[in-house]
Every structure is written in structure tokens, then in C-alpha cells.
Amino acid sequence: MFELDKFVSKSSKAGVLYPCNHFALGWKTPGLHRMMGNEMTVSPSPKVVEAVKAIADKLNWYPEDILTDDNLREHLADYVGLPGKANYITCGNGSMEIIDMLYESFINEGDEIIVSTPDYTLYTNRAKLYGAEVKGVYPKDQNFTYEPEDFTSLVGPKTKMILVSRPNNPDGHFVSRDLIKALLDTEVLVCIDEAYYEFGEDPIDAMIEEYPNLIISHTFSKAMGLAGIRLGWIVARPELIDAVNKVRQSCNVNLVAHTAAIAAIDDREYIKANVARIIADRQLFFDAMAAIPGLRPIPSASNFVMVDTLESGIKASDIQKHLLENGYLVRNWIDSRGLPGDRFFRVTIGTHEETVAVIELIQAFCQK
Numbered sequence: 001m002f003e004l005d006k007f008v009s010k011s012s013k014a015g016v017l018y019p020c021n022h023f024a025l026g027w028k029t030p031g032l033h034r035m036m037g038n039e040m041t042v043s044p045s046p047k048v049v050e051a052v053k054a055i056a057d058k059l060n061w062y063p064e065d066i067l068t069d070d071n072l073r074e075h076l077a078d079y080v081g082l083p084g085k086a087n088y089i090t091c092g093n094g095s096m097e098i099i100d101m102l103y104e105s106f107i108n109e110g111d112e113i114i115v116s117t118p119d120y121t122l123y124t125n126r127a128k129l130y131g132a133e134v135k136g137v138y139p140k141d142q143n144f145t146y147e148p149e150d151f152t153s154l155v156g157p158k159t160k161m162i163l164v165s166r167p168n169n170p171d172g173h174f175v176s177r178d179l180i181k182a183l184l185d186t187e188v189l190v191c192i193d194e195a196y197y198e199f200g201e202d203p204i205d206a207m208i209e210e211y212p213n214l215i216i217s218h219t220f221s222k223a224m225g226l227a228g229i230r231l232g233w234i235v236a237r238p239e240l241i242d243a244v245n246k247v248r249q250s251c252n253v254n255l256v257a258h259t260a261a262i263a264a265i266d267d268r269e270y271i272k273a274n275v276a277r278i279i280a281d282r283q284l285f286f287d288a289m290a291a292i293p294g295l296r297p298i299p300s301a302s303n304f305v306m307v308d309t310l311e312s313g314i315k316a317s318d319i320q321k322h323l324l325e326n327g328y329l330v331r332n333w334i335d336s337r338g339l340p341g342d343r344f345f346r347v348t349i350g351t352h353e354e355t356v357a358v359i360e361l362i363q364a365f366c367q368k
Contacts, residue, residue: 011129014128014131015125015128016128018121018122022036022331026329033327033329033350033354033357034329034350035328035330035350035354035358036330036346038169038196038222038302038303039221039222039227039348040223040225040303041348041350041351041354042274042351044225044226044260044264045225045263045264045267045271047264048260048263048264048267050263051259052263054259055255055256055259058255063254063255064251065251065253066090066248066252067090069253069258071262072091072258072262075261075265075266076233080205081205081206082206087238087241088235088237088238088241089235089241090233090234090241090244090248091231091232091233091253092232092234093230093249093252093254094219094230094231094232095193095195095217095219095221095232096122096232098232099123099126100126100129101247101248102217102244103129103132104247105243105246105247106161106189106243107161108131108160109130109131110132110133111130111131111132111159111160111161112133112134112156112159112160113132113134113135113159113161114134114151114154114162115134115136115162115163116136116137116139116151116168117137117138118144118168118170118171118337118338119163119164119170119338120165120193123163136338137150137151139173142296142308143173143298143299144173146175148178151186152182155186155188159186159188160188160189161190162183162189162190163191163193164183164191164192164193165193165194166193166194166200166204167197167199167200167300167302168302169196169302169304170331170337170339170344171300171306172196172298172299172300172304172305172306173299173300174201177202177207180207184213190211190213191216192204192215192216192217193217194218195217195219195221195232196303197218198222198223198271198275199223199275199278199279199282199301199302201301204216205235208235212237212239214236215234215235217234218233218234218235219233220232220261220264222303223271223275224261224271225264225271225274226261226264229254229256229257229260230257231257231261277352282300282303284355284356284359285305285355285358286305288359289305289307289359289362292362294310294311294312294313294314295362296311303348304347305346305349306344306345306346307344308343308344312366314365314366316343316344316345317332317345318365319345319365319366320345322361322362322365323358323361323362326361328357328361330345330348332345332346333345
């Protein structure tokens with residue numbers, strides 16, 4: 001009798017599937033407003049669309065590998081304020097692959113990783129594949145703030161890496177530069193995920209020059225409006241980049257992603273205009289939620305706002321259901337990602353019209 005369990009690896013047994021039902025629902029429901037995945041809800045720059053069309057007849061060729069693709073890496077280095085530092089850059093098939101690349105490069109079985117909680121689910125789930133123990137750091141107050149000692153007190157001889165999002169997903173808080181310096185002074189690897197940094201302030205890429213243990217992750221899925229091309233990249237000192245490149249799959253940046261990325265960076269004014277609009281509508285949404293009795297929006301430096309419904313007595317899942325019935329898909333959590341109860345929902349800031357419509361739907365629901 002065939003016994004599958006004998007053949008399944010330790011990694012597969014430790015693996016946890018990432019729930020993607022919200023993406024499936026978005027694709028399978030025409031006309032549904034996707035305000036659940038922190039994507040840009042407007043189309044990419046027209047220059048990106050034209051560039052992708054122009055290379056459609058070249059899709060029979062393998063792309064150039066990122067190791068020799070100086071053009072893309074130079075564009076990325078310049079974008080984060082490190083011109084001429086192409087050797088500080090490597091790329092992955094989205095931030096999801098970046099996480100695996102970092103773990104595979106630096107984590108051995110029995111190592112410990114410290115992660116701010118709540119945070120991106122894959123930080124914890126993917127660590128299990130590599131046999132690492134994850135220690136969560138929980139916020140000190142209801143606005144999801146942390147103190148340096150919350151992290152540094154957990155650092156021990158088995159600690160290999162500290163992972164923090166800045167701004168954080170799902171709550172949107174923004175850790176200070178001083179906190180990051182305190183983490184770096186522990187001399188373990190510190191990975192700062194800045195997927196949403198365009199929507200906040202005070203980027204830290206220049207700190208790479210001072211700290212050899214700093215790794216910064218970026219993505220094209222948010223401000224760039226290119227979640228569909230699956231392109232993430234990391235910034236670090238060349239010796240760290242060399243280690244990551246040794247585990248990276250060859251040619252892992254496809255030709256469409258390469259072309260779209262360069263065109264997007266070359267049209268930075270389009271990115272800046274979308275970011276400015278989203279920041280303005282983020283404040284509009286925050287103020288509207290704060291004015292509803294019992295709802296408490298969490299201050300956000302990202303392209304979304306998470307709302308706590310605890311004092312209203314309303315379930316977050318009921319608000320999510322009401323919005324879905326009216327054509328707007330948002331996220332909510334029930335006792336998951338370190339968020340207790342059925343009290344938190346999160347809205348991606350879409351177009352101005354979408355944002356206003358969601359505000360009005362939530363206001364009407366809560367008034368009932």
C-alpha cells in the first residue's frame with residue numbers, strides 16, 4: 001500500500017497555505033470593487049501599457065537574468081536614492097518570493113526570527129518551512145506602537161533575523177528610525193519591509209551605507225500599481241546580495257515585469273500623483289470613520305486604513321458582508337494575524353469615488 005506520508009518533506013508538512021480567496025472573488029466577480037488587497041485600483045501608467053505592448057512579440061525569448069540586467073538594477077537603485085549602486089539590488093517574483101529567498105539564504109533549522117505582530121502572514125508561515133522559531137512582538141497600545149526594548153529583549157544566541165514592516169500591514173503604523181537603529185545595533189540581520197513606503201515619510205535606504213546587517217524590501221504591487229507583474233526587490237550591501245543571489249532562481253524576473261518596471265520608474269510623476277491622491281483620500285476616510293460613534297480607525301501611513309469596531313458592538317464581518325453585498329470587497333479578520341475577535345476590517349483606499357461610496361455605505365449601516 002502506498003504511504004504518501006513517507007515521501008512528504010518536513011517543509012511540506014510544516015507548510016500553511018496562504019488564503020487567496022479574496023483575489024479569486026475579485027477576478028470571478030465582474031464589476032466588484034477590489035478594495036481588499038492594497039492594490040492600486042486605477043490602471044498603470046499609459047507609458048507602462050505601451051511598453052508592455054511593444055515587447056509582446058518578444059515573449060518567445062528568455063529574459064535577461066537580474067545578475068546581468070544592469071539597466072533594471074540601476075533604475076531600482078536610482079529610485080531609492082542610491083544611484084550607481086546596482087550591486088546593492090536583487091529581485092524576486094514579488095515580495096512573496098523575496099521572503100523565501102531571505103529565509104533560504106540566512107535561516108537554518110533551529111534559528112529564531114523576531115516579527116512584529118500583527119504583520120504579514122507569510123513572515124510566520126514561510127519561516128516554518130525552514131525550521132525557524134518565530135517570536136512575535138505585540139504592540140504596547142491600541143494604536144499599534146512599539147518600543148525598541150520590545151524587540152531587543154527577545155534577542156538571544158539563536159536569533160538570526162528581525163522582521164518589521166514599515167508601514168505595517170495590516171494596521172498601517174510606522175515605526176521610527178530610532179527604533180530601527182536600536183534593532184540594527186543588536187547586530188543580527190534586520191529586514192525592513194517597505195512595501196508601502198511611498199505612502200509614508202522618511203525612507204531609510206540610505207542607512208544601508210552605515211549598517212551592513214540591514215536589508216530593505218520593496219515592491220511594484222502598491223504605489224507602482226503593478227501587482228500583476230509580481231516584482232519585488234531588496235536593497236542591501238553587496239555581500240548580502242551575493243548570498244541571496246546564490247539561492248535565487250535564474251531568470252526569475254520575467255520579460256513583461258522587466259519592461260513594465262523600467263517604464264513605471266521612468267514615469268514617476270504618474271506614481272507621485274496617485275500617491276498624493278490616495279494620501280488625501282486616506283485622511284478623508286480616516287476622519288469619516290472617526291466621526292462614527294464606536295468606530296476607531298487606526299492611524300495609517302499606508303494606502304489603507306484598518307478600523308476597530310469593538311466599542312460599537314458591531315461585528316467587522318457584518319460590515320464586510322454589507323459592503324460586499326453592495327459591490328465593494330474589503331478585508332476583515334476573526335481571531336487571526338494577532339488581531340483578537342471579530343472587530344477589525346481594513347479598506348484599501350481606491351479612487352475618490354470608491355472611497356466616498358464606501359464611507360457612505362458604512363455610515364448608513366452603522367446608523368441602522
